[in-house]
Structures are given as structure tokens and as C-alpha cells.
Amino acid sequence: MILIWMICILLTGGILCWLTAQRLPLLAKWIALLTVIADMLIACWLFRVYQAFPDNTSWFINYQVSWIPAVGIGFHVALDGFSHLLLLLTFFLGILAVLCSWNEIREKTGFYFFCLLWSLAGISGVFIAMDLFLFYFCWEIMLIPMFFLIVIWGDARRRYAAYKFFIFTQVGSLLMLLAILALYFIHGQQTGNYTFDYFSLLHTVTEGATAKWIMFGFLFAFAIKLPVVPFHNWLPDAHSEAPTAGSLLLAGLLLKTGAYGIIRFVLPFFPEASVSIAPWMIFLGVTGIIYGALLAFSQTDLKRLIAYTSVSHMGFVLVGIFSFSNIAMQGVVMQILTHGISTGALFVMAGMLKERLHTRDITKMGGLWTSMPALGGVAILFTMASAGLPALGNFIAEFFILLGAFAANPVFSVIATLGLILSALYSLRMLQKVFMGQRTVTEPVKDISAREFIIMAALSISILVLGLFPQPVIDTVRHLSTIHPSIHE
Amino acid sequence: MSELQLLALLPFIVLAMASVIVILLIAFRLSHTVIQVVGFLMMCMVVFATWYVKDTLPKEIAPLFIVDGQAALFTGLIIFCVLVIGLFSYIYFEEREENPKEYYILLFLATLGAAILTISQHFISLFIGLELLSVSLYALIAYLRNRNNAVEAGMKYLILAAISSAFLLFGMALIYMETGSMKFAGIAAALGPAGSSPLFLMGLGMIIVAIGFKLALVPFHLWAADVYQGSPSPVTAFIATISKIGTFAVLLRFSQIIHLQNYPLAITIFSVISIASMIAGNILALQQQNLKRLLAYSSIAHFGYLLVAFLPGNEAGTEAAIFYLVAYAITLLTAFGVIILLSSRQREAESLDIYEGLIWKQPIVATILAIALFSLAGIPLTAGFLAKFFILSAGVQQSVWLPLIVLVLTSVIGLYYYLRIIITLFSSKVSTETMPKTIHPFFHISTYITLVIMAGLLCWLGVFPGIILSSIRAFLLLH
Incomplete structure (x- = not known):
């Protein structure tokens, strides 16, 4: 009720x-x-x-x-x-x-x-x-x-x-x-x-x-x-x-x-049929990881860039689900939570930048660190999270997924690991274009306000906590190993 | 004819009396308001009569009629529609140049025709009902005779309806020649289990042409857009709901009695017609800028969907079809109600420009229209969704996969143009057109209230269809 x-x-x-x-x-x-x-x-x-x-x-x-x-x-x-x-x-x-x-x-x-x-x-x-x-x-x-x-x-x-x-x-x-x-x-x-x-x-x-x-x-x-x-x-x-x-x-x-x-x-509804298409789904997942990352790298629109990173991260979810391994499934749940938080934070950041600069084009940004150091700091945290840096939630998630998937399909999981390298590439490029480099914006911009600080603080704390203490989450979804007969340790 | 049989016909007798009374009232030169109120009361009496005779059903009035639960359901729906349309007609015709009094005679006669269709079980009564409906409609469509569109629409309908009647008669004659009976049950008996002679099939084909014309199914749909656009909005609402409900009712009864699903050829023809209607209706509506024409194409598509429920020929299909017609009738009447409410003396509110940003100017009317459009598109929380759901469910049960897949894909295409109107309603650019002042506050407000109630009904049916479903079931058992 x-x-x-x-x-x-x-x-x-x-x-x-x-x-x-x-x-x-x-x-x-x-x-x-x-x-x-x-x-x-x-x-x-x-x-x-x-x-x-x-x-x-x-x-x-x-x-x-x-x-x-x-x-x-x-x-x-x-x-x-x-x-x-x-x-x-x-x-x-x-x-x-x-x-x-x-x-x-x-x-x-x-x-x-x-x-x-x-x-x-x-x-x-x-x-x-x-x-x-x-x-x-x-x-x-x-x-x-x-x-x-x-x-x-x-x-x-x-x-x-x-x-x-x-x-x-x-x-x-x-x-x-x-x-x-x-x-x-x-x-x-x-x-x-x-x-x-x-x-x-x-x-x-x-x-x-x-x-x-x-x-x-x-x-x-x-x-x-x-x-x-x-x-x-x-x-x-x-x-x-x-x-x-x-x-x-x-x-x-x-x-x-x-x-x-x-x-x-x-x-649970289709235990056999889902096993039979698993290789194809893993293939599609890996394709998504690589393809999303490559496209993210080539975007100039900040929000589109973040959107393509989602495609890449959701590829991990698909790979994790269809490798039918307990640890990968736990990684999937972690990925669901941490991707929600980290990508959410990046979109909020993009929104804040848009509110101030009235553009989403990263070629028109640059050197913003000097005027907004606080937002820059948060941005570093979340780009690192998105790139899968240890101590942040996304690392646990992607690590678990790859660990679980390796047993099921070594070749594809090796290719999927490339996604982590590519994610470092697009994340760093984004950070560099927006916050580093020559300052291109002439009018003064304000750093984050108290309200925005609360938002960012809540997100940062939660991504850190998930990265350092993932155990409660893993305990809560332990029963997912029973939803499908072929899920193994 | 026994007393009980007469009693069963009571609703139809009252309905026929309504037009006679209106004629008498006109002879005494009474005002539009009086006619409107009397008409309203007469229709209420028909509803009461239907309710009163409910327990005596089913009753056969051999050889022409059969009054059973299914007929009562369809008649009830038709009367509900004419009540609403009658109310809408007041504010519409009060502002127009034409004297509206004769309009009500024709309206009630046409309704009588549709009601007769729901109880007919004989070719003669079928033909009489259909002609009563058509002939009244010729005049109704061209009622605003000084407007070019109206006359054109009336002519178009007259010629095509006459041709389709000819087809119908020829088809009936062929079937009569083959079976020697004009009563549906007699035809079924004469055909026997194995019978599908070429003559009968030819006759059936001709009848399908006539029915397809009335229901505006592809490829007999060419009149729909022009007639919808040209006729006065309440009449358009009438054609879209009552005329089609009546025709569908007789089609349903005919196919039930002769067991149409035993004739693979006929089923194939209906599948093809249904698929063609879904595709053509939805695609033709895509770029339409005129709301009335758009609704015409959308109703072509909707009767395509309805045929998918009709194809399996089972109980679930009949239930789904009736629920669909209830949802569809309420939805379309709501949409046309909004059009009538927004129309001014000079022009119908049919161009999409008028609806630009309506939600910020008249939030309630726009919300009502949005609900109606969501219902047409089949989005949850509205009756349209459940209606589509029941159709899909009836289809899946009998595994008619091809029409089902087409239904799904075309309703996605359909989404586009419904969303287009909804986006127009919500656009930030507000139309500069000023709303005319209303001359008749009482009728204006009651139209308004009716619209609110109907929109509420759509949402209510979309969430709690239980009562309607169980009463449809209860009525269908009376046969």
C-alpha cells in the first residue's frame, strides 16, 4: 500500500x-x-x-x-x-x-x-x-x-x-x-x-x-x-x-x-531463448561501447557528447546482463546507479554552462577554470568517474562487468576493455576544451551558487560513497543471481 | 404483432415520433430553443424506453427485426451520440444564416435510420434503414446551402451514396436469387455448411462495396475528406459517429448470422480492406493542415483498426469492437465539440492556425482537445488506449498476425499527426485570433460542461473500464 x-x-x-x-x-x-x-x-x-x-x-x-x-x-x-x-x-x-x-x-x-x-x-x-x-x-x-x-x-x-x-x-x-x-x-x-x-x-x-x-x-x-x-x-x-x-x-x-x-x-521469461541470443547481444553491446565512445570523441556539442557517452556506458550494461555471471550482474546494477549519477552530474554541469554562456558548443568555451574553479573541480571529478577511475563508483561497475564477461566471452571483453581507454580520451578532450586552454569567453561568468553547490555536492558524495563502499548495494541485489538458471559465480 | 413485440419496438417508435413532433412544433412556429429542448427530452425518453424494455429482450419481430442486447447496445450508443450532437447543434446553428428548425427533423430521421439498421435482420429493413439514413444525410450535409463547400459535399455524397445503394440492391438481388431468402437466418440456412457459390460471393462482394462506402473504408473512401470538410460540424460529427455505428452494427449482425468467418475469401477481402484503410488513412492524414479533413482520414484508419477486431468473428472480437466504438464515439464527439465551440459565424475552426498556443489562452478547451487526441492516438489513461488494447487482444487470440503488425506500425505513423496537433496546441506562439462573443450563455456553458464531462469520461473509461465491459458482456448475453 x-x-x-x-x-x-x-x-x-x-x-x-x-x-x-x-x-x-x-x-x-x-x-x-x-x-x-x-x-x-x-x-x-x-x-x-x-x-x-x-x-x-x-x-x-x-x-x-x-x-x-x-x-x-x-x-x-x-x-x-x-x-x-x-x-x-x-x-x-x-x-x-x-x-x-x-x-x-x-x-x-x-x-x-x-x-x-x-x-x-x-x-x-x-x-x-x-x-x-x-x-x-x-x-x-x-x-x-x-x-x-x-x-x-x-x-x-x-x-x-x-x-x-x-x-x-x-x-x-x-x-x-x-x-x-x-x-x-x-x-x-x-x-x-x-x-x-x-x-x-x-x-x-x-x-x-x-x-x-x-x-x-x-x-x-x-x-x-x-x-x-x-x-x-x-x-x-x-x-x-x-x-x-x-x-x-x-x-x-x-x-x-x-x-x-x-x-x-x-x-526470467525466456531462459533458453535468452541464452541462445546472448553472443549477439554481447556483440551489440561491445559495438555500442566502441561506437558510442568514438562518436563522443568527435562531438562539438557538449550535451551530444555526454549523450554518446551514455550509449557507450549502456553497452557495458548489455554485455554484463548477457554474460550470465553473478559478478557481472552485480556490476550491471552498480553501473545503472553510477551511470545515473555521473552522467546526470555531467548533464547538470552542461546545463549550468549553458545558462551562463548560452551555448553548448565546446569550441566556443575554453579557459573557464579561471572564472569558475569550483565547477571545474566538480567537472574533473565526474569526467574521471565517467572514465572509470578507481575510487569512484563507475570503476567498480565496469570492472565487475568485465570480470564477469571475461569468463563468458574473452575476446569481446578484451575489445570492451578498449572502451575504457576511449572513455579516457573523450573525457579528457571534453575537460581540456571546456576548462583548460585559452580563455575565449570575454564576459565575466559567475561560479556556482549555493543551490548549485548543493546539487553538485550531493552527486559527488554519492559517487564517492558508491565507489568506496559498494557492498550494501551488492548485498541488496544478491538475489538477482536466481533470476536465470545459467547465472553462475 | 403481439403486445410484447410492440413493447420491444417502443424506443424506435418514440424516436420516429420525435421527428413528427418537431414537424408539428414548426407548424406552430415555435422557437429554436423550444425545439431543442423538446428534442432533448424526446431523446431522453428514447433512453428511458430502452431501459424500460430491457428486461423483455430479446424479442424477434418476424421477419424484419430482432431487438436483442446487441441492438440495444448500439441503439443506446446512437442515442447518446445524437443527444450530444443535438446540444452542439444549438450553438452552431444559432450563429449561422440558415433557419435551423428543419435540421432537427432530418437529424432525428437519420438517427431513426441508423437505429433501424441495428435491429434489422432482413434485407428489406436493412435497405430501408440505410436509405432513411442516406436521404436525410444528403440534405443535412448541404444544409448551409449558401456555402459552396457544403453544396459540393452534398452533391458528392448524393451521387456516391446513390451508386453504392445500387450496388447494395444488386448484391441483395444476387443473394436472393441464389438462396431464395432475404432474411439473414434464411440465407444462412439455404447456404448450408459447405455453400459458397459464385453467385453468393458476387452478391456479398457488392454488399461489401456498399458497406465499405458507408464506413469510408479504402478504396471507397474518396468522399470522406470533402464531405467532412464541407458539411456543418455537427453533421460531420453525425457522419463520423452515428452513421458509421449503425452501418457497422448491421454488418456485424449479418456476419454473425451467416458465419462470415467460414468464407475465407470474404475474410481475405476484409483483411485487405482493413490493412489498406489503416495504411492509407494514416498516411493521407500526415500532412493535413485542416483539422476536419485530418479527422476524416483518421477515422478511415480507425475503421481499419475496428475491422481487425471484426475479423476473428469471435465473442472477444465483438466485445472489443463495441468497446472500441464507445471509446471512438466519445472521443470524436469531444473533438468535434471543441471545433464547434471555437467556430465563429464566418468560419469553421478547422485550420490548424487557430489552435496555435491554445493551451495558454483557453486552457480547459485545449486540454479537452488534447485528451481527445491522445485517445485517438491510443495513449494510456484514455479510453482510446484500452480500446486499442482490446482489439489487439482479440486479434492475438485468433492469431491474425499480419493485420496486427500493420495496426501497430500504422498507429505509430498516426502518432505523428496527432502529436503535431498537440504540439500546435502547446506552441509558445499564441494565435492572435480573437474569440467571438457568445450570444447564448446558457447553451454555451452547457456545451462547455458536456465537453468537460466527456473528457472526464474518456479518462475514467481509460482507467476503470470494468463497469462498461461487464455491462457490454451482460447485454451481449441477451440474444
Whole structure:
């Protein structure tokens, strides 16, 4: 029940923001902030309860009411360690998203925060829905507010980016809907129980070609979201045209829903079929790592550059998932969290620079260190995190993934390791172009304000903590080793 | 004819009386308001009559009619639509040059035609219903006879509808020649289990042409855009909803009784028509700048989707189709309601320029339109999504994969133009056009309230379809 409250708080908070912003724009901002903080507090409290939970390998909150009984649709939400970590990430980045749009959004504030909070509500719904219909429902709900965020408050080419984002994801999700329906009827014919419930559908026996086709339906949606390389086309446009908070949510959370979907649905539903395509998926993952890194290196648009690093990092996630190794799976979860934080931080930084310089073009920046040393320091931290420097969270994640993948597929993991070198290249290039070198900006620029300092401090602390003490995270998702029969130590 | 049979026909008798009463009222030269209110009350009486006779169903009035649960559902839907359209007509016609009184006679007659289609089980009643509908529509479309578009649209509809009626009659004659019966059940019996003679198939083909014309399916869709654009907006709403619901109802009954899914050729033809409609409708709408024309193309596509639910010919398909029609009717009426509300005396609110940045000027109206468009696009939280979901589910159950894949891909294409209008609504550049003052605050406000209720209904149906679904099931059991 508490899970539903969390979503309801976000939904009502969003509506309140919209209603109050007409008269008191400031109040709307505070409502938005307090709403997400309230949810964060609930999630933190639950985390403590969960740690004390005797058997933390299973589902410790499981709430179910019937919704459309005529077709076997229930309102079923549940929480395990994996979902829980993602919820924490959602609310953490949610707070930062509200904070970093505090001054950036000057018009239509109410509707903006409405979209932001509803999008967060959809994302949290995706992470806790245990009914496939509900999952699809939330999957779509998170898109529409995001679409509005891009199309109303985005940059110059926002319409193009928004169409592309929406249409790409919609193709995937409709095919997933077909796959869900096929699974529903197969399960119904086998057992006589027509239901969309996740735990019942887990027992569906699908074989051969059928399993493969249904799996492709799911995989297609998640591969577009993740994104896997041939389907990544929407990502650079959407990320670079969205407002700062939009990029933060896109990179930090929306991409993670793809990874979550593969781990939660594709592997357990189709154990055999997923093994049979694993080499191909690892191949695509490695391609993504190299291709994303190379393209990131050649960008001149700061946000596009960061967007392509996401493609590269998400390649690691794909490699990790399909190497079916316990340690790689732990690395994947770490990567999901740390990529959310580090890339989120880079997008926030890009947003701050844009607010001051009114450009995203890194050839027009340079020598900014002298005027903004504090931001420069933070930037170094996060470019290093992105490049996978030890002591920072991303290192643990990528190291674990490569360790796990090496046993499964040595050749590809060696190639994937090249990605780490390339990431050092693009990170350093970015740092050099923006903060070092000749000073090209003549007008004075302010260093970060107290509000921005809070954002950056929160992000820096969390990436450090994850890098130095990853054990609690690893403990929380230990049960993921049981989702697929072939996952080994 | 027994008393009970008469009782079962009560809703239709009341409906027929409505137009007679309007004629009498006109003879006494009463005002538009009185006619409007009386019409509204008469339609409410039809609803009550349907409710009152519900327990006596099903009842066959041999040989022409059968009043069962399915017919009651479709009639109820039709009456709901005409109630809303009637309300919209007031503010629309009060501002136009033409005297609106005769309009209501025609409106109720056309509704009667559509209602007869839902209960007919015989070629004669089918033809009478269809002609009643068409002939009233000729006049309704060209009602604003001083406007060029309207006359052109009326002529186009007249000629094409006449041709399609000819096809229908010829098809009926061929089937009659083959089977010796004009009653659907009689035809089914005469054909037997193995029967699919060339004559029958030819007749069926001719009937499909006529039905395809009425439903504006590809390749019989050429009239749709012009007629939608040229007719007065309430009439467009009528063609898009009531006329198509009635025709679909009779198609459904005919195919149920003769077991259409036993004729692979017919099923293939319907699949092809459905796929062609989905593709052509969506692609033609892509670059459309005129909202009414866009809705015309979108409704071509939507009836393509609907046929996907119709193809399997099973219970789930029928349920899905009826739910789809309910969602579709509410959605389209909402969209047309907004168009009518924004239209001024001189021009219809059909060009997309008028909608530029509407959300910042008239937030409620724009939100309503946005909800309707999301519902047409099939986005969750709106009825349109669940409707599409049930169609997909009916299709997956019977594994009609090709039309399903086409449905999925074309609805993605469709997203583009719905999003285009939504983006226009939310654009930061606000249209400079000023809204005309309203002359009739009461009717204006009630139209407004109706729109809010219907948008709320769309969201409610999109989240809690349980009640509607179970009542559709309950009614379908009455046969």
C-alpha cells in the first residue's frame, strides 16, 4: 500500500503545482521539491526496514488489488532489493531535477513541474509494477510528460527531437504490447488462468520459435530504451534538446528502465531463448561501447557528447546482463546507479554552462577554470568517474562487468576493455576544451551558487560513497543471481 | 404483432415520433430553443424506453427485426451520440444564416435510420434503414446551402451514396436469387455448411462495396475528406459517429448470422480492406493542415483498426469492437465539440492556425482537445488506449498476425499527426485570433460542461473500464 502512496504523492503534487503556479510560482517549486523529498524519505525509511528484513532475497512488499477483473488485470505492485535501489535513484535524481530547474524554467512553471512529477511517477511505477498490463501502462505514462518537457522547454530543434523520441519508443512499446498479449494467451491456454500477473506468467512454458518471437517483442522495446546500437538514434537528439532536468531524467532514469526490463522480464521469461541470443547481444553491446565512445570523441556539442557517452556506458550494461555471471550482474546494477549519477552530474554541469554562456558548443568555451574553479573541480571529478577511475563508483561497475564477461566471452571483453581507454580520451578532450586552454569567453561568468553547490555536492558524495563502499548495494541485489538458471559465480 | 413485440419496438417508435413532433412544433412556429429542448427530452425518453424494455429482450419481430442486447447496445450508443450532437447543434446553428428548425427533423430521421439498421435482420429493413439514413444525410450535409463547400459535399455524397445503394440492391438481388431468402437466418440456412457459390460471393462482394462506402473504408473512401470538410460540424460529427455505428452494427449482425468467418475469401477481402484503410488513412492524414479533413482520414484508419477486431468473428472480437466504438464515439464527439465551440459565424475552426498556443489562452478547451487526441492516438489513461488494447487482444487470440503488425506500425505513423496537433496546441506562439462573443450563455456553458464531462469520461473509461465491459458482456448475453 505504501508503494501506491508514493506514486499518489507524486501525482497529487504534480496537480497542485499546476494549480498554484498561476498565482504563486515560488510555492509551486516548493511543493514539487517537498513532494519528491517526502518520497525520498519514505524510500530511505523502507531501505532501513528492508536491511533488517530477515530474508532479504525475496519480495518484501507485495500489494495486489484487482483492477479490471474481466480480463485478468490486477493492480499488483511489489518491491525487492533491485526495484528498491532503482526507486532510491529515481527520487534522488528527482530532487536534483527539481533543484536544477529552479531558475532555468521561467515560463509555464506550473505545467513544467506537473510534467516532471508525473514523469517521475511513471518511472517509479515501471520499477514496481508486477502486472504486465500495469507495467505497460506506466511505461507509457512516463513518456508523455517527458515528451512535453522536451517539446515545450527544449532547445531550438526541440520539435524534431521530441517526435523522434516519442515515435521511436512507441514502436518498441507497441511491439512489446503484442508480446505481452501473446504471452498472456499462451499462459491462459496452458493453465486456463488468464492473467497479466508477473508471478503467474513466470511459469509459462514457451518453446522454440514462439519463445524467440515473443522475446524479440520485449527486447525490441528495451533495446530502444537502453539504447542498443542500431536503435540509439533518438538518444543524442532527445538528450541534447531537452531542458537540463529532462536530460537528467532521460539519462539517469529512462535509460535504466530498458536495463531493468531486460533483467526483470526478458531473462526470467525466456531462459533458453535468452541464452541462445546472448553472443549477439554481447556483440551489440561491445559495438555500442566502441561506437558510442568514438562518436563522443568527435562531438562539438557538449550535451551530444555526454549523450554518446551514455550509449557507450549502456553497452557495458548489455554485455554484463548477457554474460550470465553473478559478478557481472552485480556490476550491471552498480553501473545503472553510477551511470545515473555521473552522467546526470555531467548533464547538470552542461546545463549550468549553458545558462551562463548560452551555448553548448565546446569550441566556443575554453579557459573557464579561471572564472569558475569550483565547477571545474566538480567537472574533473565526474569526467574521471565517467572514465572509470578507481575510487569512484563507475570503476567498480565496469570492472565487475568485465570480470564477469571475461569468463563468458574473452575476446569481446578484451575489445570492451578498449572502451575504457576511449572513455579516457573523450573525457579528457571534453575537460581540456571546456576548462583548460585559452580563455575565449570575454564576459565575466559567475561560479556556482549555493543551490548549485548543493546539487553538485550531493552527486559527488554519492559517487564517492558508491565507489568506496559498494557492498550494501551488492548485498541488496544478491538475489538477482536466481533470476536465470545459467547465472553462475 | 403481439403486445410484447410492440413493447420491444417502443424506443424506435418514440424516436420516429420525435421527428413528427418537431414537424408539428414548426407548424406552430415555435422557437429554436423550444425545439431543442423538446428534442432533448424526446431523446431522453428514447433512453428511458430502452431501459424500460430491457428486461423483455430479446424479442424477434418476424421477419424484419430482432431487438436483442446487441441492438440495444448500439441503439443506446446512437442515442447518446445524437443527444450530444443535438446540444452542439444549438450553438452552431444559432450563429449561422440558415433557419435551423428543419435540421432537427432530418437529424432525428437519420438517427431513426441508423437505429433501424441495428435491429434489422432482413434485407428489406436493412435497405430501408440505410436509405432513411442516406436521404436525410444528403440534405443535412448541404444544409448551409449558401456555402459552396457544403453544396459540393452534398452533391458528392448524393451521387456516391446513390451508386453504392445500387450496388447494395444488386448484391441483395444476387443473394436472393441464389438462396431464395432475404432474411439473414434464411440465407444462412439455404447456404448450408459447405455453400459458397459464385453467385453468393458476387452478391456479398457488392454488399461489401456498399458497406465499405458507408464506413469510408479504402478504396471507397474518396468522399470522406470533402464531405467532412464541407458539411456543418455537427453533421460531420453525425457522419463520423452515428452513421458509421449503425452501418457497422448491421454488418456485424449479418456476419454473425451467416458465419462470415467460414468464407475465407470474404475474410481475405476484409483483411485487405482493413490493412489498406489503416495504411492509407494514416498516411493521407500526415500532412493535413485542416483539422476536419485530418479527422476524416483518421477515422478511415480507425475503421481499419475496428475491422481487425471484426475479423476473428469471435465473442472477444465483438466485445472489443463495441468497446472500441464507445471509446471512438466519445472521443470524436469531444473533438468535434471543441471545433464547434471555437467556430465563429464566418468560419469553421478547422485550420490548424487557430489552435496555435491554445493551451495558454483557453486552457480547459485545449486540454479537452488534447485528451481527445491522445485517445485517438491510443495513449494510456484514455479510453482510446484500452480500446486499442482490446482489439489487439482479440486479434492475438485468433492469431491474425499480419493485420496486427500493420495496426501497430500504422498507429505509430498516426502518432505523428496527432502529436503535431498537440504540439500546435502547446506552441509558445499564441494565435492572435480573437474569440467571438457568445450570444447564448446558457447553451454555451452547457456545451462547455458536456465537453468537460466527456473528457472526464474518456479518462475514467481509460482507467476503470470494468463497469462498461461487464455491462457490454451482460447485454451481449441477451440474444
